[in-house]
Amino acid sequence: MGGNSFGTLFRVTTWGESHGKALGVVIDGCPPGIELSEEDIQKEMDKRRPGQGAGSSPRKEGDHAEILSGIFEGKSTGTPLSILVRNEDVDSSPYEEMRDLFRPGHADFTYQAKFGIRDHRGGGRASARETLGRVAAGAVAKRILEQEDIEIISYTAALGGMRVETIDYGEIERNPLRCPDHQAAIAMEKRIKEVKRQGDTLGGIVEIVVRGCPPGLGEPVFDKLEADLAKALMSIGAVKGVEVGGGFGVTGMLGSQCNDSMGPEGFEKNDAGGILGGISNGADILLRVAVKPIPSIHLEQMTINAALQPVKFRVQGRHDVSAIPRINVVCEAMVAIVLTDYLLRQKALERR
Amino acid sequence: MGGNSFGTLFRVTTWGESHGKALGVVIDGCPPGIELSEEDIQKEMDKRRPGQGAGSSPRKEGDHAEILSGIFEGKSTGTPLSILVRNEDVDSSPYEEMRDLFRPGHADFTYQAKFGIRDHRGGGRASARETLGRVAAGAVAKRILEQEDIEIISYTAALGGMRVETIDYGEIERNPLRCPDHQAAIAMEKRIKEVKRQGDTLGGIVEIVVRGCPPGLGEPVFDKLEADLAKALMSIGAVKGVEVGGGFGVTGMLGSQCNDSMGPEGFEKNDAGGILGGISNGADILLRVAVKPIPSIHLEQMTINAALQPVKFRVQGRHDVSAIPRINVVCEAMVAIVLTDYLLRQKALERR
């Protein structure tokens, strides 16, 4: 249990380095009889592909997902799904000078401290390419959730300090930033171009909404639904904060303002964010994720090398201006994985 | 795995209901040879006891911790520690009217939806009394961390929307709110009294600082240190958000502002909050937790009963105005449990 698995009954294990031969994922515990094709996986993978907005890097990742096991005649068999993505278009030479250097904001120093050895090429295991396996597993989870009419929506709620003012779900797919506010999307694109010219990067906020989740999912007291959602989201590189429902906003409320009263038709508002006492309550699940700016800026920076000497350096290679919007589909994947796992755990408790 | 265990190598399992016979915890994986007494446990339990500030309820919980196993002649033996707290002073009658009623902001509805049965007395398993087991386990974890010179500090950073302006660690133990800003503490106490008179409740923010944590703890990619810390903290009732280091504040920064550059003496600032790529970097670990107002307000509220009919009701019994400051020691306990677990996991990887 080196930390590369997630989930109890729907168990996802990712593997692979940025500049290794391949990356992939094994999913153990996928229920049998789920219709699933490589296209279902590919569709989700394509959402995290670069080249989808002003801020994206030009690296052309074909990123073709190959299903190697667990599917027979178009359906899952209940045996492990192994999904593989070969690495292509890999040029490790820009990383050669970083072999003995700890880039600020990256995991170079900590991997070295932990393991005493590291694959420095392209960030190795700490690269955002690791999320390919997560997205592939998320695609499988989404197929299972679909059957229960559970839907996951994510969108960009803020970028570079600019927040959306209106939320129109229909708008999300209409702009490359996955922003539900048309005006905000235009302003954000402008800001991205500006920051890109400066060689700098931007952070932002992703919001995730789960619709159709039945009440009853979550296993208190430690495996509360919000606890595992927080773990799942915080395990994505670049994430520095997670909120459920009202989040930090409720800390200034009175109890009489924060309690969502309940009527025969359901909850009258949703500051709880769809979860009470660690268990889904049937309302929409609302999550908010803080994403830090990509640490690979193109400005000169100070750091130290393996000999602990100060070094000036400048990051080479191609990098996005922001992890948003590519991180959105990763957030969706992690939420889908958590919900699928809890759905299976809940089925184990119920009477047949 | 009904969700009542936490940790991989240092594994904590809590059990017990608010108005049952007893509550407790079993700790499996405590290393042998740790000096540990019932007083060590009791000292931490007393920190979460009510009656420690204007906002606390008058319930007198003796809450005596009894160690039933795992200790021989004052030292841990490597076998499971079982720690028991008998419930005393339990009056379940005020809860009788809530048997068929779902209190807003509580887990009444969701436990019923999940399990089809619930112990409604005092919140049952969803009661804050469940944290007794966590605090006892946290006390054990702290003894282990002490040996590695790792120290955990927590304090009240905001209450009822009022934030601290200065942070003086020395002040924390001097006021019952565990507030590091003397002036803010006075204002907060005043606000608590006011809100108490109104029959309402308050939320707030707890900050936690870990000092002395060596680099190398954390198991990416899913068991990132911040991911399990987020899960641990989000698994505490009333917590609606968790931040690491700069948290949501970094989402408006440029990459050039957010990167903590590294010199021969260490990091020049700490927006990362002591963790990079899921692994501790040797700097202080900084965590921030959003605590919602206690849902048990004394004002009249609307809700529904088990027959889904609307009901007006008023919470009876004794309740705190805020989960803060009692929740602080619970936060510390969870952080201590996570760090101990990762300390053991890291030892497993190292060469002897």
Place this chain on the structure above:
Amino acid sequence: MGGNSFGTLFRVTTWGESHGKALGVVIDGCPPGIELSEEDIQKEMDKRRPGQGAGSSPRKEGDHAEILSGIFEGKSTGTPLSILVRNEDVDSSPYEEMRDLFRPGHADFTYQAKFGIRDHRGGGRASARETLGRVAAGAVAKRILEQEDIEIISYTAALGGMRVETIDYGEIERNPLRCPDHQAAIAMEKRIKEVKRQGDTLGGIVEIVVRGCPPGLGEPVFDKLEADLAKALMSIGAVKGVEVGGGFGVTGMLGSQCNDSMGPEGFEKNDAGGILGGISNGADILLRVAVKPIPSIHLEQMTINAALQPVKFRVQGRHDVSAIPRINVVCEAMVAIVLTDYLLRQKALERR
């Protein structure tokens, strides 16, 4: 995860030492709505109580099981069950001379080697009293299996080298040795008395039959049903071998003799022992367990002490002549725990 938990969804954690304050078990993942009383537990505990045959020790263990949590108004609530047994009638003085001495056939040396410290009184954690927690958990598991019409039978198939020749289930409860062959039971009792006079001890074989198990339980490839049954049974002190179905007997057969052919009414014989490829096939599950003689003989023995010097000594205190028949109910408990766990895991896979 110090090794004191068993199971995935129905998760059992035992704790406690022979001469400590108490022993017990926490069961996490018990489905809600199961009718369960302290009497249900006590009934099983009484089966492993000493004083049930010529070979048993005179220690009077009241061994009263107290349920501390997880039950409300006679039914399980889905929250953890904590069951406690206080230690009574404990005289540690006969063990004082064994503080620094490693008894042959016991775990004294290995606990010392592993942990560097051990509670030598009464065998500490390695005592057969540890199985109290297993039996209590087994009682809960049996209540769950009853609802699915699954029944577990165990009996003594051999003792001191004497094997049963006929198997009459009705006879099992009629003699204290739980032997299904009346004549063999008489001969075994005679042998026990003889060996007891000599101050020596006996081993034997326990057979377990599961009736009514539906096809489909088991999670290949590692969590094969027989694999976890083998682990469960081999985790009981004194067990040195486990067989499924034909066991070692099949190693001399031809394939044409060993294959159980299948007709419209089921399998024509059962050398498979009810399991194929790690999954139950609907036939009776057949298990056989080798139990070594109790190492606490009353004859003089040679061993070494903590200073690695040779020592002659003689075990003091009261001891059974054989772990059989008291171990039978422990075997049943472990089998019940495994089956319950796999029943829940299977439910998680099925369509609602």
Place this chain on the structure above:
Amino acid sequence: MGGNSFGTLFRVTTWGESHGKALGVVIDGCPPGIELSEEDIQKEMDKRRPGQGAGSSPRKEGDHAEILSGIFEGKSTGTPLSILVRNEDVDSSPYEEMRDLFRPGHADFTYQAKFGIRDHRGGGRASARETLGRVAAGAVAKRILEQEDIEIISYTAALGGMRVETIDYGEIERNPLRCPDHQAAIAMEKRIKEVKRQGDTLGGIVEIVVRGCPPGLGEPVFDKLEADLAKALMSIGAVKGVEVGGGFGVTGMLGSQCNDSMGPEGFEKNDAGGILGGISNGADILLRVAVKPIPSIHLEQMTINAALQPVKFRVQGRHDVSAIPRINVVCEAMVAIVLTDYLLRQKALERR
């Protein structure tokens, strides 16, 4: 957790079907800095390859192991190792008639009962080819154990009812049956040819000896070393029994015969098989495994089809006469995986 992972800290997950695109394994928790090449893996894989004795099938499995991740410049990095074997030489047509037919002694019926769907080609997931992943992981484990001077030896102790009479480790590698008794090996080869002509198959017994295991490995009370070894070995297809040390032989002994007394130089004999109370005692670990005859005989058999009608059929395709000796390296692999896991768990407990 669909049952395809094994281990706690050194965690092995296998995937793949007999006639799918590929099979493989992911190893999470491999310590960093272990020198490891594809040749190390291939060497072990070749040991389980067919064509190594009179009883083997002529299928030519190239079975080339490709390491896809976790190795950098010849050393493990602490990140997951993914090892892939592409399926070649796959002819599924002989299996077409078995699509709706349940072969006796195979898992056809139980997979269908459990999952409601199965990949019938070549046994699907239940094929012995699944052990490729185990052997690859075992090769990694052996590299780790080598560094601690722990060695695992396995040999054929019986075949078709013929037992070895002498044990000469030097002989093992000299005959294709891995038999330590030269005369017995000749007789066994003769018996295999005879049975092959008859279209029938043979079972046998494998013995495994672990030399150099330090005292202290094992995590009682459930994760006893012998318990996990029993699970590991019983999880291999065709295994119907497992013994430790004296095994079933001790059931007829007196306690005074069974206790291994301990002198300053160690244990005077080894009926315990190197384990006391679930923890290694420093003596050789002795294990014995019952292997059933391969169920794919070439004689006509009776069974039923998916419509539950009786059917006469004859197995087509190429099959070994016995799982021995190919299963030996799989047994070694599983033992190596268990020991590595417990070695890491023990390191976590020790003082630095």
